Amino acid sequence: MVTVLDRFTTSFNWAQFTVAAIWLRPQWYLVTDSVITDVQNAGITMVTGGGYYAGDVVPGHWALLRKSALIGHTQENNPFAFDGGPFNPSGLQCAANAAGNRDNSYCLSVDEGVSHQTTNFGMYQRLFSVYDGPAFQDSNAYLNIKTRVLDDCSPVVEQGNIGGKIGKCVSKSDSKSDSKKPSAWVAGTVQGLAKADDGKTCYMPNAAIGWKQPNGFYYPPAFHSTNLFFKDVDVRHFVVTPLFKEGTFDMDSDRVQKEYCVFDDTLFNGFSSIDRQTVLNDDDGTLTGYKKTTVINLDEFFAAPVDAVECRSDNTSRTSPYDYVTTVVYPGCATPRDQCDPDAWARDCTTSQCTGIPLFRQDLLPRADGNVARSIRMMGQNTYQRSTLTANHGTYYLDTASKLGFSNRFTGKQSDAADDPTGTYYLFLIFAKLETEQTYQFFGGDNFDLASIKLVQANIDRNPIDFDNNNAQPLPSGRVKQLANGVVQVTVKVSDFPDVAKKYGAARQKKCQPATYCTWNDAANNGAGACEDKNPRDGAAKDAVCRWANADLHCPDGGCIGIRFTLPKGFKSPDNPDSVRPAAACLPKAAPWDVPLTKASDGTCPEDIVLPNGVKLPDGRLADDFCSR
Numbered sequence: 001m002v003t004v005l006d007r008f009t010t011s012f013n014w015a016q017f018t019v020a021a022i023w024l025r026p027q028w029y030l031v032t033d034s035v036i037t038d039v040q041n042a043g044i045t046m047v048t049g050g051g052y053y054a055g056d057v058v059p060g061h062w063a064l065l066r067k068s069a070l071i072g073h074t075q076e077n078n079p080f081a082f083d084g085g086p087f088n089p090s091g092l093q094c095a096a097n098a099a100g101n102r103d104n105s106y107c108l109s110v111d112e113g114v115s116h117q118t119t120n121f122g123m124y125q126r127l128f129s130v131y132d133g134p135a136f137q138d139s140n141a142y143l144n145i146k147t148r149v150l151d152d153c154s155p156v157v158e159q160g161n162i163g164g165k166i167g168k169c170v171s172k173s174d175s176k177s178d179s180k181k182p183s184a185w186v187a188g189t190v191q192g193l194a195k196a197d198d199g200k201t202c203y204m205p206n207a208a209i210g211w212k213q214p215n216g217f218y219y220p221p222a223f224h225s226t227n228l229f230f231k232d233v234d235v236r237h238f239v240v241t242p243l244f245k246e247g248t249f250d251m252d253s254d255r256v257q258k259e260y261c262v263f264d265d266t267l268f269n270g271f272s273s274i275d276r277q278t279v280l281n282d283d284d285g286t287l288t289g290y291k292k293t294t295v296i297n298l299d300e301f302f303a304a305p306v307d308a309v310e311c312r313s314d315n316t317s318r319t320s321p322y323d324y325v326t327t328v329v330y331p332g333c334a335t336p337r338d339q340c341d342p343d344a345w346a347r348d349c350t351t352s353q354c355t356g357i358p359l360f361r362q363d364l365l366p367r368a369d370g371n372v373a374r375s376i377r378m379m380g381q382n383t384y385q386r387s388t389l390t391a392n393h394g395t396y397y398l399d400t401a402s403k404l405g406f407s408n409r410f411t412g413k414q415s416d417a418a419d420d421p422t423g424t425y426y427l428f429l430i431f432a433k434l435e436t437e438q439t440y441q442f443f444g445g446d447n448f449d450l451a452s453i454k455l456v457q458a459n460i461d462r463n464p465i466d467f468d469n470n471n472a473q474p475l476p477s478g479r480v481k482q483l484a485n486g487v488v489q490v491t492v493k494v495s496d497f498p499d500v501a502k503k504y505g506a507a508r509q510k511k512c513q514p515a516t517y518c519t520w521n522d523a524a525n526n527g528a529g530a531c532e533d534k535n536p537r538d539g540a541a542k543d544a545v546c547r548w549a550n551a552d553l554h555c556p557d558g559g560c561i562g563i564r565f566t567l568p569k570g571f572k573s574p575d576n577p578d579s580v581r582p583a584a585a586c587l588p589k590a591a592p593w594d595v596p597l598t599k600a601s602d603g604t605c606p607e608d609i610v611l612p613n614g615v616k617l618p619d620g621r622l623a624d625d626f627c628s629r
């Protein structure tokens with residue numbers, strides 16, 4: 001059953017951090033021909049259960065915002081309607097708490113009986129707000145969305161009482177009595193307030209599209225947009241990337257002081273690797289200026305051979321012409337029944353308290369600090385799984401040799417029982433396509449049996465995940481290699497699995513849902529079939545809505561494609577785990593990496609391709625190899 005909001009209007013709506021003016025969960029939703037204006041915090045959010053199981057997202061799920069207008073600000077001179085909120089130097093004033101200070105957790109107007117709770121990183125407009133999903137956009141207009149400069153304060157950095165630095169935005173008055181007076185803007189004392197590039201101004205990065213962060217769940221690489229329109233919009237897309245030191249969850253204080261006005265040593269508490277993985281797909285270039293591109297955090301782990309800073313993203317995202325998939329590692333002890341030792345493999349891995357599994361990108365790319373490998377922690381969801389986004393055709397090292405502790409300790413202490421899953425692990429790909437191919441390396445030890453690696457399907461409609469071990473397939477010759485120092489390399493190629501093309505076709509037809517609204521047309525697309533609307537609205541195309549049901553498929557029919565491997569008895573981490581990891585290598589300037597970024601025809605954004613290091617190019621390809629920009 002589909003819920004349709006048609007010609008719905010909401011204005012001057014304030015919602016707390018996790019919700020929105022329109023908050024829809026979790027079902028098939030169509031919001032069309034509607035208007036959202038002057039919201040504080042989030043405008044519209046269409047969420048699922050935060051994971052990829054059938055209990056989190058219905059089969060064939062789609063949630064679509066279509067032909068609607070989202071306006072940031074409609075009353076220029078009314079201080080009670082400012083896009084920075086009604087609490088500001090000319091509007092409502094935040095009352096002092098019992099200690100005579102402003103409480104950083106809320107703004108209270110005693111006279112008006114109004115209280116706005118405040119949340120770190122949450123006090124800015126996000127007209128289309130992403131919590132989890134996926135959700136889709138088609139033919140929407142974003143109008144008059146402006147960053148809000150806090151004009152009554154300037155950034156200062158002070159020494160904290162117990163060490164570390166503290167950032168504040170305090171009054172610009174030169175008088176001694178006012179030197180520590182906080183900003184009157186609602187966001188003026190809230191951690192995560194952004195600092196302008198000149199280092200002299202604090203601002204709220206009001207954006208057309210933004211994210212609920214931190215988030216301990218899952219961002220699928222399946223958000224799509226097409227035919228978007230922007231007018232008088234400063235920031236089209238804004239995302240927060242936690243500033244951690246490489247390989248840790250420790251805050252990088254130097255970078256924080258450059259990028260934020262209000263902070264202390266706890267700024268990124270609650271953030272994890274999941275917040276490094278926000279991802280959008282721009283189908284026609286109307287978001288980024290480049291056709292068929294993927295947008296992801298401006299994070300060095302996701303640097304690509306051909307990429308650019310996403311235009312009007314406040315330098316928070318990169319865009320590239322490559323596909324991304326979700327790589328999942330799952331312990332055999334969790335399926336078919338929970339047999340995992342919590343001291344060896346924890347169920348919950350949604351916060352930085354869980355160390356996760358280190359995954360190193362083995363493809364070197366240029367950076368200001370040298371061509372060094374970058375890593376991320378695979379984690380997320382309270383379901384035993386560990387996952388992260390990875391780039392198609394990439395090479396990655398899964399650190400089974402790590403000694404990080406209870407939450408990801410690999411073990412090879414199998415018993416002689418044939419059904420004992422201890423020491424068996426699965427690696428599979430969600431949202432992979434028929435052409436997806438990735439290479440993984442991991443430490444298997446001296447006695448690893450290469451024949452233990454099999455192609456399998458993972459049925460993620462169930463929790464715990466069900467693996468079709470009865471139909472496990474050997475990998476083709478050359479896909480598995482023994483490297484030095486006990487390291488194994490395996491190339492996972494989706495097309496290697498028998499009849500997988502037919503399985504994708506069957507999945508598309510099954511995902512044409514719900515049956516009350518959508519129908520499968522075998523004859524469409526020259527016999528390839530299409531999911532079409534049973535009763536197209538207002539003269540729209542037959543597939544205007546229902547085509548989003550299988551814009552991206554979680555898996556082919558029968559489950560996601562992946563591998564199973566078993567660590568040998570007596571498996572032991574090396575004394576120096578870092579010593580066994582193969583050296584990362586520079587990518588050759590050749591297929592499949594040497595492809596251009598293709599500009600959209602309207603040319604409104606951007607004017608030039610700007611690489612993350614500031615270099616402008618006439619197209620996205622480089623003259624030399626990919627390590628020497």
